[in-house]
Amino acid sequence: MSGAKALRSGPPDAATAPVLPGVRLGPVSFVWRPWQVLVTLLLAAVTFLLFCVSIGVGDFPIALPRVVATLLGRGERIDEFVITDLRLPRALAGLVVGVALGVSGAITQSVARNPLASPDILGITGGAGATAVFLVTVSGGASAAVMNTVGLSAAALAGGLGTGLLVYFLAWRRGIEGLRLILIGLSVSAVMEAVTTWLLTTADIRDVAQAQAWLIGSLDNRSWDEVRLALWGTVVLLAVVAATAFPFRPLHLGDDVAAGLGVRFAAVRAVVLLCAVLLAGVAVSAAGPVPFVALVAPQVAMRLTRCPTPPLAASAVTGALLLLGSDLVARTALPVGLPVGVVTAAIGGPFLVHLLVRANLRRDGTA
Amino acid sequence: MNATAERTATQRMTPIRGRRVGGLAVLGAVLVTAAAVSLAVGARALTPAEVWHGLFAAPDPDQRLTEIRLIVRTVRVPRTVLAIVAGVALGVGGALIQGHTRNPIADTGLLGVNAGASFAVVTVTAVFGLSGPFQYLWFAFLGAALAGVVVFGLASLGRGAGHPLTLALAGQGVAVFLAAMTTAVALSDQKSLNALRFWNAGSVAGVGFDVIGPVSAFVAAGLLLAFVTLPAVNLLNLGEDVARGLGVDVALSRTLGIAAITLLAGAATAACGPIAFLGLMVAHLARSLTGPDYRWLVPYAGLLGAIVLLLCDSVGRLVVRPGELDAGVLVALAGAPFFAALVWLGKVRNT
Numbered sequence: 001m002s003g004a005k006a007l008r009s010g011p012p013d014a015a016t017a018p019v020l021p022g023v024r025l026g027p028v029s030f031v032w033r034p035w036q037v038l039v040t041l042l043l044a045a046v047t048f049l050l051f052c053v054s055i056g057v058g059d060f061p062i063a064l065p066r067v068v069a070t071l072l073g074r075g076e077r078i079d080e081f082v083i084t085d086l087r088l089p090r091a092l093a094g095l096v097v098g099v100a101l102g103v104s105g106a107i108t109q110s111v112a113r114n115p116l117a118s119p120d121i122l123g124i125t126g127g128a129g130a131t132a133v134f135l136v137t138v139s140g141g142a143s144a145a146v147m148n149t150v151g152l153s154a155a156a157l158a159g160g161l162g163t164g165l166l167v168y169f170l171a172w173r174r175g176i177e178g179l180r181l182i183l184i185g186l187s188v189s190a191v192m193e194a195v196t197t198w199l200l201t202t203a204d205i206r207d208v209a210q211a212q213a214w215l216i217g218s219l220d221n222r223s224w225d226e227v228r229l230a231l232w233g234t235v236v237l238l239a240v241v242a243a244t245a246f247p248f249r250p251l252h253l254g255d256d257v258a259a260g261l262g263v264r265f266a267a268v269r270a271v272v273l274l275c276a277v278l279l280a281g282v283a284v285s286a287a288g289p290v291p292f293v294a295l296v297a298p299q300v301a302m303r304l305t306r307c308p309t310p311p312l313a314a315s316a317v318t319g320a321l322l323l324l325g326s327d328l329v330a331r332t333a334l335p336v337g338l339p340v341g342v343v344t345a346a347i348g349g350p351f352l353v354h355l356l357v358r359a360n361l362r363r364d365g366t367a
Numbered sequence: 368m369n370a371t372a373e374r375t376a377t378q379r380m381t382p383i384r385g386r387r388v389g390g391l392a393v394l395g396a397v398l399v400t401a402a403a404v405s406l407a408v409g410a411r412a413l414t415p416a417e418v419w420h421g422l423f424a425a426p427d428p429d430q431r432l433t434e435i436r437l438i439v440r441t442v443r444v445p446r447t448v449l450a451i452v453a454g455v456a457l458g459v460g461g462a463l464i465q466g467h468t469r470n471p472i473a474d475t476g477l478l479g480v481n482a483g484a485s486f487a488v489v490t491v492t493a494v495f496g497l498s499g500p501f502q503y504l505w506f507a508f509l510g511a512a513l514a515g516v517v518v519f520g521l522a523s524l525g526r527g528a529g530h531p532l533t534l535a536l537a538g539q540g541v542a543v544f545l546a547a548m549t550t551a552v553a554l555s556d557q558k559s560l561n562a563l564r565f566w567n568a569g570s571v572a573g574v575g576f577d578v579i580g581p582v583s584a585f586v587a588a589g590l591l592l593a594f595v596t597l598p599a600v601n602l603l604n605l606g607e608d609v610a611r612g613l614g615v616d617v618a619l620s621r622t623l624g625i626a627a628i629t630l631l632a633g634a635a636t637a638a639c640g641p642i643a644f645l646g647l648m649v650a651h652l653a654r655s656l657t658g659p660d661y662r663w664l665v666p667y668a669g670l671l672g673a674i675v676l677l678l679c680d681s682v683g684r685l686v687v688r689p690g691e692l693d694a695g696v697l698v699a700l701a702g703a704p705f706f707a708a709l710v711w712l713g714k715v716r717n718t
Contacts, residue, residue, distance in 0.1 A: 120543075170428040180710055190643060190703045191703040193699070209557070209560060213559065291547065341547065348544075349542070351540075352539065353540040356536050
């Protein structure tokens, strides 16, 4: 409907769009965009730099060359201990969660053809959060050990997946339409929020502080166990996305075109969408529902690469960049103990409003 | 128009008007019943006779009856009164905001008033060390009002302001931003975290008349403004240009309407915490009963709001005994599926 159409940043008109050179490799063909590749590589370089800086910063500061040397396996003993055992899990968690959220957002935004269709707004992260808080409050402080490791991650993942499926099926009515998907997502989010709030009022205050920090998204005290899970989950899911999505780039073409392209296209889109939900779930399981990275990263990547739709690779890198940068700000500039989600929400809330106001100003009076 | 034609017109109008007045009377009766139920149910269930005694009997030497009197007068009555006041405020506010925005999914809970009030509550708790509801009520009200005006302003920027999604998303953007700030404050201060989590669930329990008094004053002011603007809302629903052509001062009516909505939603939120979807739900129920005439729709929505909130609060006291489920949680559990159904049935179109 015109609502979805009006809110998306649509592809340029056929008449004005420059004709881009195509590349064909056997069954695979794609448009060669040198600018997009260049920007993505630049972003990746900056992300790596930030990753190293993030590892170097802390109570025991380590200079950048020594960080790089240690990462390459040629560091001193003391650096090696601090970096691999203490700093690396946190930085890796930031990297992986950022990538997962970026890709997840890029996929959902492409499929819904709406910049607002991110896992936060669709209720996926809210569902994961509610399940995790349920586990925290029901198990109580006694099983903190269980909670901090696999149990919490699994619960969040299951909650995210369940909520994602629920929203999808509720919004299904002879196809998926962007506006309906978002509105249903908002209402499911509200239910999850209500449940979370109620759980928090009934819980012990110590659990509440822990749950509250977790609920806004935090990278504090990551252990290798949690990171390993998120890392492998993300790698596998990204591989699936790459293998299925790459030959079928036009995810954003909408239901009518999809129907024209046949059953296989619809199946591929369903698989990719499922991957997006799982990626969001993995991210939540590792860091909690970090708000707005999935919304902001694809939009920023799209503008930087000058693509008409959110590019997957660039969104992944931008997500990592955003999360690592926000974490660095949270650790260095803010009072002690504030989680990374506070920073991303502080960036993301105004960004959402900006998207909205700009879409409003651009739109004609009827929509 | 001659006398005969006028009489015919009156005769034709009468059944509808009569039905509407009758409907109001029925709703009033339901409200009284719901209030009676709300007085009777709870951790200590009371019989109607006991409720009657608690309300009206003079102090009694009998130990047991004095206890009942205490329960009824200091716990149940304030709770019931607050549910009615807040329910009316949210119902009228919800109907009014739908009328002013011509947006079928508008709800006072979506205006960010909740987030604004939470932020104000934790901030003043952290900064000034306030603890009682009466102390932070004013700040909650201020925060709610400010956030409401900001969201409304953002959502009405530009020519695309009529889109149903705009208000919801502007509210979401501001709410998440404020929620993050709230978390930041709450995590650095244990006391405000504690204040926040109880206030945040949306409950009509544990508030005394010292809070209900000022809240009712705000709600009364809001209702007064609301009823003044009702005829204009009817015309605004025909479109701003038509309304202007018919002699409505659009800017003035909008300002009065927003002021009324902010007063109603802000006061209810300050007293009970966030209760979302109530206004949305009852506005649609009211519309299905009365049709689109806001002069009737709004009073119906107010009564329905009070009834629904009373029932949710009563049910919440019964379902998870010995604990309680906060009214706000139950309203969301009922209201969100309602909202989803509206979306699914295609009631949400571009206006």
